[in-house]
Amino acid sequence: MKRLTTLASIVGLVTALALFLSSGVTDVAGALVGAGWGALAVVVARFVAVAWAGFGWHVVFPRGAGPTLRDCISLRFVREGINTLLPVAQVGGDLIGARLLTRRGTPGGMAGASMFVDLMTQALTQLLFTVAGLALLVHFTGDGPVVRTVAGGVIIAIPALAAFYVIQRRSGHRLIEAALSRFAAAREWRALGAIDVLYDNLRRLYGNRARVSAAILIHLVGWIIGTLEVWIALNAMGHPVTFVEALVIESLAQAVRGAAFVVPGAIGAQEGGLIALCALFGIPAEAALALSLVKRVADLAVGLPSLALWHGMERGTPAATDTVAAGLGAIRARLGRRTDQSVPAAAPISAPLAAPLATAYGFPGGRAAALAPDNEPGAFQKCA
Known part of the structure; x- marks a missing residue:
């Protein structure tokens, strides 16, 4: 995967450079300078959009069982910064956001489930947004190469999105358990009850249709x-465009970015997509490339402070590369405690008996804590 990401990055950089050179660097720079105050306004709009997405994450939690709105918004900025600026295929930030959520008192099962539900609602709404943009494009320009290309992407995206939803439901639960039993040392995982807890929380969140519907609307x-x-x-x-024309450009440009998830920042793909889409409305290539640069300024303006915020949140916690080892150590400690209760006092116990840190799917928690409500002892007993 790392080699693929590196290769895609190189291809993207070469493509972007070729587009800028062919369009004239001076012309692009002139268009960018012409944006003036607009660049600052775009940065403000990006901050508002990311904070609003944090609100959409917050509403999926049951009342009184989730983090504060402030926590959701701050962690949503962390997710955005990581996914936008780091080579993590646009999902690594979401996993880190769920882990950081456990440090704020949210049980691991609920944190993980909320992340999946939030990703699902975002993916569904992006698909709807793309379909709306495609319909408007057909209305404005009729059929054409861009329409057919985007329509083909939508056709591929629909079953992929459906599969992502199905894997979070009961059939997915059975599939994951079967895979663990066959290919992994599933005894430890079943003792921890992590998979059962995750799916219990997924059923709980999806069962509240009002909150899921609110998240979709948001x-x-x-x-x-x-x-x-x-x-x-x-x-x-x-280059005056109506808001509806801007919606067509934005919706389909976001679809291009999503399709190029392997490329960090969708370098090259975003530039090429904006040139093709803006051309449909008579906007020259240099203006489209300047628009892409303005968007990348917003990426940096939001992403860099978000990475700094992440660094502050991680201070005093184990490195991310040690989280899996720490989680397995906690599993062994729990198994050691149970073994200690079933053997004679003289029998040697290899696992440490100190109280382990609360964990969430291999991620260490911030404190040694009592079991959370969704990690009741019954979760261990039923898997023993």
Whole structure:
């Protein structure tokens, strides 16, 4: 995967450089300078959109059983910074966000389940946003190569999204348990009850349809807020577009970024996609590339402080590379305690008997704690 990401990054950089050279670096720079105040407004719009996405994450939690809105928003910025600026295929930040959530008192099963539900609602709303943009594009331009390309991507995305949902439901639960039993040392995992706890929380969250529906609505509004970036930047550069035209460009450009998830920052893919989409509305290539640069300024303006925030949150915790080992150590400690209760006092106990840190799927918690409500002793007994 690392080699694939590196190769994709090189191809993306070469593609982006070729596009800038062919469009004229001076012309692109002139268009970028012409954006003026618009670049700052785009950065503000990005901050609002990310904070709004944090609100969408917050609403999926049952009342009184989740983190504060402030925690969800701050961790949503961390997720955004990691996914945008680091080579983690646009999902590593979400896993880290769930782990950091456990340090704020959210049980591991609930943190992991909320992350999956939030990803599902975001993916579903992005698909709806893309379909809406595609329908508007057909209305404006009729059939064409861009329409057919995007339609083909939508056709591929629908079964993939459906599979992502199914894997989170009961059939997915059985599939994962079967895979662990066959290919892994599943005895330890069953003793921890991690998979059962995760799926119990997934059923709990998806069972509250009102909250899931609210999250879907909030994320839809969030995608529309993102349209402000295109609308503000192009109008500031002297290329007036309507908000609906900006919505078409933004929705399909986001689809291109999603398809190029292997490439960090979708380098090259974003630039090429914006050139093709802007051309449909008579916007020259240099303006499209300037728009891409404005968006990347917003990526840095939001992402760099978010990475600094992540660094502050991680201070005093084990390194990410040690989390799996720490989690397995906690499993062995728990198994050691149970073994100690079933053997004579003189029998040697190899596992440490100190109280382990609370864990969440191999991620260490921030404190030695009593079992959370969704990690009741019954979760261990039923798997023993």
